[in-house]
Amino acid sequence: MSTLTLSTSPEQKPQELPGEHPTEPAVLEVKNLTKEFAVSKTVSFPAVDDVSFSLQQGETLSVVGESGCGKSTLGRCIVRGIDATSGEVIYTPQEGSEVDFLSLKGRQLKKVRKDIQMIFQDPHSSLDPRQTVFDIIAEPLKATTRIPQAELRRRVREIAEKVGLDPSHLRRYPHSFSGGQRQRIGIARALVTRPSVIVADEAVSALDVSIQAQIINLLRDLQDELGVTYLFIAHDLSIVEYISDRVAVMYLGRIVELAPTDSLFAAPKHPYTEVLLSAVPQPDPEVRRQRIVPKGEVPSPADRPKGCLFANRCAYATELCEQKAPTLQETAPGHFSACHYASQLQLKGLAQLEITGAEDHTG
Known part of the structure; x- marks a missing residue:
């Protein structure tokens, strides 16, 4: 345990829907969402555990966290890909x-x-190789609306052009396209019904870096033009910083921090967020970034700690952290953290983690 002296202050009342603005109705509100998976007939564990947040029209909320934290499961539950x-x-x-x-x-x-569509991670396996690109893009329209053939063709061609596809190639099959072009097909399929909300599940992680930039810029341009709202699921925080209005950090199925992007990257309020920021690649070879390596291992989802889920790995943990689970509290306007000591810790933001030297700090 850390020897840092931290005072125990009364907890604030937890906020049910972080990010909601009273004067602006949310387009989507996720309330106490839980998804459990069975380990055996008598044992199950929550991959998503009592998650709540709201989305405003036209914003991008990114959900980040290491593999296995539940972010993709959260997205699939929202679109009813799984129950x-x-x-x-x-x-x-x-x-x-x-x-x-x-x-x-x-x-x-x-x-x-x-009105609620999804962009999948793998632009290869998410497209039916037996269908033409036209049929792939048209499928959601056919499934959800009764639309004349002439209007169907017009809508498909229109959205294909918007995402940068050549309409003359719509009768080709997915194998004829590159990875970036396939992801454009997936984006067109998600947008053809003119949805209000799109869940983008690791939408660029399978693409080359140069293609990632093209797709991210495309998503931003489409959002500006169409007013669509994104729930952007990712693990690359450099992309998240560029595209997001707000960021939610997940750990073992729970949101541990939620804040405007600038606020979270400049002044994180949860030790796990500080760890994630320290792992963001530094493009300048003359500048390095302190790497904060948490101790211990990620607990098994089937054997979760009694108190704070991050306590066994946290450099600042006290006995209180081991015994009592913190609630998501507002520590600054719009900035929420599930840490008992969020208002006391002076955690390092992205800029403060930059160092000029060869040695990395491990915690």
């Missing part, structure tokens, strides 16, 4: 009343599904 164990996903269309997307069935589900 959540409990919780709600409240969707409010621009015209109409709010609905719980997870509880919809039949015609109601079909009507709303077109």
Whole structure:
């Protein structure tokens, strides 16, 4: 345990939906979402554990964390790619009343599904090799709307042009395209129904760096033009810093920090976020970044700690951290942290972690 002296202060009341603005209704509200997976007939563990947040129209909220933290599972639950164990996903269309997307069935589900779409990580395996590009892009429209063939063709050609595809190539098959072009096909498929919300699950991680930049700029341009809202799931914080309005950090299925991008990168309020920032690559060879290596191992999701999930790896942990789980509290306007000592710790932001020298710091 750290010998750092930290005072125990009364906890603030936890915020149910971090990021919601009272004067601006959220387009999507995730409330207490949980997804459990069975280990055996009698034992299960939560891959997503009581997660709540809201999304405003036209913003990008990125969800970050190391592999296995639950971020992709969260995204798939939101779009109903897999069934959540409990919780709600409240969707409010621009015209109409709010609905719980997870509880919809039949015609109601079909009507709303077109408004919440997903871009998948692998642009190869997510495209049916037996379908032409035209059929791939048109499929969501055919599944959710009754649309005349002439209008269908027009919509597909229109969105293909918007994402940078040549409409004359729509009768080709996915194997004829490069990885970047395939991801453009996936983006076109997600956008063709004119959705309000898109969940982008590691949408550029399988692409070359030069192609990543093209796709990220494309997503930003499309957001400016169409007003679409992104839930951007990623592990590369340099991309996240560029594209995001806000960032949510996940660890073992829970959100441990949520804040505006500038605030989180400049002044993190959770020790795990500081660890992630220290691992961001430094493009300048003359400047290095302190690498903070947490002690211990990530606990098994099936055998989670009683208190703070990060306590066994945290350099600042005290007995309180081991015994009591912290709640997500607002430590500054719009900045939430699930750390007992968020208001006392002076954690290093991205700029403060930069050093000029050969030695890295390990904690």
